[in-house]
Amino acid sequence: MLKGKKIVLGITGSIAAYKSCLIIRLLKKAGAEVQVVITPAGKEFITPITLSALSQNPVISDFFAQRDGTWHSHVALGLWADAMLIAPATACTIGKMAHGIADNMLLTTYLSMKAPVFIAPAMDLDMMAHPATEDNLRLLRERGVGVIEAQSGFLASTLEGKGRMEEPENIVQQLSDYFARKEGDLSGKKILITAGPTYEKLDPVRFIGNYSSGKMGYALAEECASRGAQVVLVSGPTALATKSALIERISVESAQEMHDASIREFPGCQAAILCAAVADFTPQNTAEEKIKREGNALHLDLRPTPDIAATLGQMKREGQVMAGFALETCNEAAHAREKLERKKLDFIVLNSLRDEGAGFRTDTNKVTMIDGKGEEALPLMSKQETAMHIVDKLAGLL
Secondary structure, three states: OOOOEEEEEEOOHHHHHHHHHHHHHHHHHHOOOEEEOOOOOHOOOOOOOHHHHOOOOOOEEEEOOOOOOEOHHHHHOOOOOOOEEEEEEHHHHHHHHOOOOOHHHHHHHHHHHOEEEEEEOOOOOOHHOHHHHHHHHHHHHHOOOEEEEOOOOHHHHOHHOOOOOOOOOHHHHHHHHHHHHHHOOOOEEEHHHHHHHEOOOOOOOOOEEOOOHHHHHHHHHHOOOOOOOEEEEOOOOOOOOOOOOOEEEEEEOOOOHHHHHHHHHHOOOOOOEOOOEEEOEEEOOOOOOOOOOOOOOOOOOOOOOOOHHHHHHHHHOOEEEEEEEEOOOHHHHHHHHHHHHOOOOOOOEEOOOOOOOOOOOOOOEEEEEEOOOEEOOOOOEHHHHHHHHHHHHHHHHH
16 A cells, blocks of 8 residues: 555654664555655764665755755655654654654654654653653644554563564554555455364363464455455464454454354444354363373264354345355365355355365465356465455455
């Protein structure tokens, strides 16, 4: 969502200024145009030459470019930009922003800015925790400035992490999320996605499960979020993590837990993509103690798990869209069509384990999308690319 966007990147006098280089690279990689404005103190930590080489634009620091009267117009920058990001933002700059002090080019640009403004604070713990800083941040938030604070990782949960600048990847992701919410073709939509396997407990240490990694479901969640959707991701056990702040993850373990979370969330959603590999059966009884090896055989009594897709199909109201997945090993298309009709899906995505590079634990997939009008077979591609095609179809139905 950053392609073609014009971003003013403000850099202040913090040791975290070196991270601004990575921010510029990530913005450029995403297709944005970057204009750096740096404070005099910022130049003590990183050189304009480095920043200019990365941004491919001259760096602006002073009001006057030369001694012949040529000057930089902060007003023009305020009209040019689609967004302004100040990263790192020191306590000094934050204080001046909060109280309208304009004693350098960066601050005058901020006061002239017509586009949304985001800051990534960077300072030591004591300065961040000081009541003056807290008051200044509160004032900026009340005026609509987006404050991007470190939220992820070990340090963010400790006092040592408070005040450190958020990582460049997360800063750029939040900028992208902003434009996705504002401009994406799924903006304003809420979408339920199920992903990953379910684990059906036999005893405290064993379970019945499957080989699902969750990669396809998580790719779908990120793709929907990149288009502006608010995503509710009901995820079975997986080592994967989400990137977009637009994704709310609800972690579950069993088919029953996934069923309960899905029926709770679905009424508030405009669409659902049911991608999880849900167990069809669960043990009739779960042993409270570890089952010991006794004799030559172990007999398990299993009962069916709730059919999430069928349940949501019965709940579906007019205007809601549902997509399901079918992983088959024989008579694939026939089985998929039967599920499409029985579960009242708008379309179904068919996987065949007979296709090399598709299915569980791969980074690629080969699927066929089936609806009431016909079939669309996609070639082998990455799961991210596959997600784009699936979400294209979903968006066309909303």
